[in-house]
Amino acid sequence: MKVSVTRVYPGNFKSLKPISEFIIEIAEHLGFSSSEVYAIQTAVDEACSNIIDHAYGGENIGNIKIRVVETKKSLRIMLFDQGKPFDPDDIPDPDIHSPLEVRRERGLGVFFMRKLMDKVDFDFSSTEGNKLTLVKYKGS
Amino acid sequence: MELIITSFENYDLLQIAGRIDSYTAPNIQKAIKSLISDGRFNFVVDMCEVIYISSSGILTFVHQQLNLNRQNQGKIVFAGTSDLVYSGFELAGFHFLFEFFDDVQSAIDGF
Numbered sequence: 001m002k003v004s005v006t007r008v009y010p011g012n013f014k015s016l017k018p019i020s021e022f023i024i025e026i027a028e029h030l031g032f033s034s035s036e037v038y039a040i041q042t043a044v045d046e047a048c049s050n051i052i053d054h055a056y057g058g059e060n061i062g063n064i065k066i067r068v069v070e071t072k073k074s075l076r077i078m079l080f081d082q083g084k085p086f087d088p089d090d091i092p093d094p095d096i097h098s099p100l101e102v103r104r105e106r107g108l109g110v111f112f113m114r115k116l117m118d119k120v121d122f123d124f125s126s127t128e129g130n131k132l133t134l135v136k137y138k139g140s
Numbered sequence: 141m142e143l144i145i146t147s148f149e150n151y152d153l154l155q156i157a158g159r160i161d162s163y164t165a166p167n168i169q170k171a172i173k174s175l176i177s178d179g180r181f182n183f184v185v186d187m188c189e190v191i192y193i194s195s196s197g198i199l200t201f202v203h204q205q206l207n208l209n210r211q212n213q214g215k216i217v218f219a220g221t222s223d224l225v226y227s228g229f230e231l232a233g234f235h236f237l238f239e240f241f242d243d244v245q246s247a248i249d250g251f
Binding site: 014017020045112 | 195
């Protein structure tokens with residue numbers, strides 16, 4: 001039987017730990033390696049931090065709904081929020097080779113998501129709000 | 141996250157356990173900033189018990205190292221960082237900024 005679980009967390013930084021524990025438990029259950037589990041955990045943590053910081057613009061403004069679905073080939077994690085539309089594609093990658101003093105750090109979380117997951121998709125609808133989908137293929 | 145700070149003659153040892161994320165990183169930032177204000181400039185961060193670090197956690201250490209650079213003294217070094225936690229520094233391109241030692245004693249010997 002394929003896994004499909006939905007949970008809702010308050011949009012604050014205190015939720016990051018229980019969210020990570022939830023994600024780790026499922027990723028481990030699906031047989032991802034320890035480095036893959038860490039990558040998935042990081043991507044979701046960064047996504048949730050961005051929702052709080054950028055979509056909601058602060059803590060305790062709204063909730064984060066997380067739906068985790070196992071498909072035949074992948075783990076698909078969907079994050080929903082009701083904040084401002086926040087499209088990761090609008091955030092340029094940081095230049096990680098530029099001198100430290102001039103380096104701009106905005107976008108590091110999105111950069112992590114893109115590097116650590118196989119797919120990062122953003123969608124917005126007036127009814128559902130923001131929907132960020134993170135996909136990790138099994139055995140990738 | 142747990143943070144224990146022990147001050148020695150020429151360095152401060154920061155023993156951290158648990159997660160360093162957007163919830164916990166501000167506490168670490170506050171502690172290091174306060175120590176720098178008190179004239180403490182060398183830090184050994186014991187990462188043996190750290191199980192996760194986010195980009196905001198990494199940036200906390202980067203900003204405080206930049207703070208030290210501006211004062212032309214001191215450094216932050218890490219001890220016992222696990223491969224998974226180190227991978228975050230590597231991915232962000234900040235692994236060149238810091239020295240990473242296998243254990244606390246080796247890190248202390250660097251001062």
